[in-house]
Amino acid sequence: DVKVTQSSRYLVKRTGEKVFLECVQDMDHENMFWYRQDPGLGLRLIYFSYDVKMKEKGDIPEGYSVSREKKERFSLILESASTNQTSMYLCASMGTSQYNEQFFGPGTRLTVL
């Protein structure tokens, strides 16, 4: 059974804190993604990575950075959390098959106070 796991389901942080969100996949996928999901805005891509140590900006990278030191792990970093980063964060992974099916983790609901 394929699996994408995220380090926390719920997280509460204070403004200005550095926040790490971890994502691990066990499918040996090359591609990994970080999205945020907000009511009325759908799913928006923050960053993605198509290989170890490689990263590309998505639609809304400002205020975020990422790290991909190992193939199975993709970390999202909020250098200095702000209240407008309160959101549901979703990690996904995808192989290089022709069908581009993305597998999602359960999500992390981050609240920044």
Place this chain on the structure above:
Amino acid sequence: DAKTTQPPSMDCAEGRAANLPCNHSTISGNEYVYWYRQIHSQGPQYIIHGLKNNETNEMASLIITEDRKSSTLILPHATLRDTAVYYCIVRVNAGNMLTFGGGTRLMVKP
């Protein structure tokens, strides 16, 4: 990627077929139709995809019109656990990211 239009919500009786429509009138020849769903408090889940032929798997069937301007996702025997938001996405197969719009909130009722 082509834009899609879906009704914001639908109801379905448990045990009946749920038919979820999607309009994608600007779809181009190399774009696939994908369906995902998101159950409350969970990450999105892939359901099915197709190019122009109808497709069926263990979860659902996908019917694509001949002109490819619209499609219908069919859950043949809806259960309460099928209550979710269903997203229709049209994209080139070789693309990387997914763009989810508003989707259809399906409520399956006893």
